[in-house]
Amino acid sequence: MRSNPAHYEMVAPATLDDVLALLAHAPGVHTPMAGGTELMVALGAGRLATRRLVSINHLRELRFISTDDGLVTIGSGTTFSDVRRSAVIAAEFGLLAEAASWTGSVANQNRGTLGGNIVNASPAADSPPALLAYDAEVRLVSVRGMRTLPYREFHLGYKKTALEPDELVHSIVLPRVYAGWVGYIRKVGTRNAQAISKVALAGLARMEGGRVRDVRIAAASLREIPVRCLATEAAVIGREITAETIQAARVAMMREARPIDDIRSSAKYRAAVAGNLVEEFLRRLL
């Protein structure tokens, strides 16, 4: 059933401090809305539980990309189009730039935000595998102050995150340490464009003396949350890329993937594709 907009309230306090004060005053009452590319769909379809929203789309404090010697910090209100336009992200965090380029259409990239993408916490979301591969941190802000969390600890369960009801994601922090690493990212969907992933995999590795010195492998749509594939990483770390290593990695991936059957794909297909993507990544390292 279509919803009636007259049944919903939305406020747009002028500043970040005002929004945080509102969230602190009655935690959990107002649902923040950034670009609306997710919540407006749910609202229109009558699937939005909340009746009270607070717009954070206009908060300039959350829309920025800043760089210093060691870090690139991306405000949570940064749109996917902003990410695609950033020279530093294109140069140093290519996996994120690529993920941004396939996150919906241009019109949705102009509105959808990086913060919204991770707070919405879909297991199939496009940016999480890249953020996990880069070992990002998230900064969460409330009237109580700012706290920093490794992004790999942000997703707690299906659509559940570490965000407290009075908190907003302030920013996502990427360490600028990946010169010389080899990156890989691929999304497999029903079509090449405008499709939600059946499986997506991001890989990042550094080779030394013909062996894998460091490796990160992260996936979407293989578990109830976006995950680092630690067993698969363990199967290749310190090794040369041989047929044996590839086989060991495929076996490890089969064991740690917990895909499901759903409207977009089958568990069997997802697991098979995940193994193929791991192999494709490892062959990239040869």
Place this chain on the structure above:
Amino acid sequence: MAGLAAVRFRVNGVERTVEAPPVKRLLDVLREDLQLTGTKEGCGEGECGSCAVLMNGELVNSCLVPVLQAEGAVVCTIEGVSVDGRLAPVQQCFLEEGGAQCGICTPGMILATHHLLEKYPQPTLLQIQEGLAGNLCRCTGYMRIFEAVRQASERGRD
């Protein structure tokens, strides 16, 4: 019943104020409150691009914009594309190349093309395909649309 919000924004060069529920879709405000029915509803969930308009120069799906978030914005709809009753070059090219059939996708397609040519005045086929990937057309098979965009890029805009 929640209250109404007074939202001020500029549509096709004219300052407008509407009183509406704050989450009313910009699409519905344009069509119902301002009688600008050139903007079409297709899917209503951001997949098809029929409702695309320019907001502060950026292409957006107006079905996913709560009107409160348009406060202070500059909005351009298909009604604002033509100049003094004359078709803009992009519109003329869609007409000449057969880039429009049933017409439901056309307003969004035209605005997406404007946005695309703003970014890439001489787009490659791949850039055209990507720029219009969020605009679904069930009639043309897209080839005539791509040709219309290519023609428009050659003529230059406005």
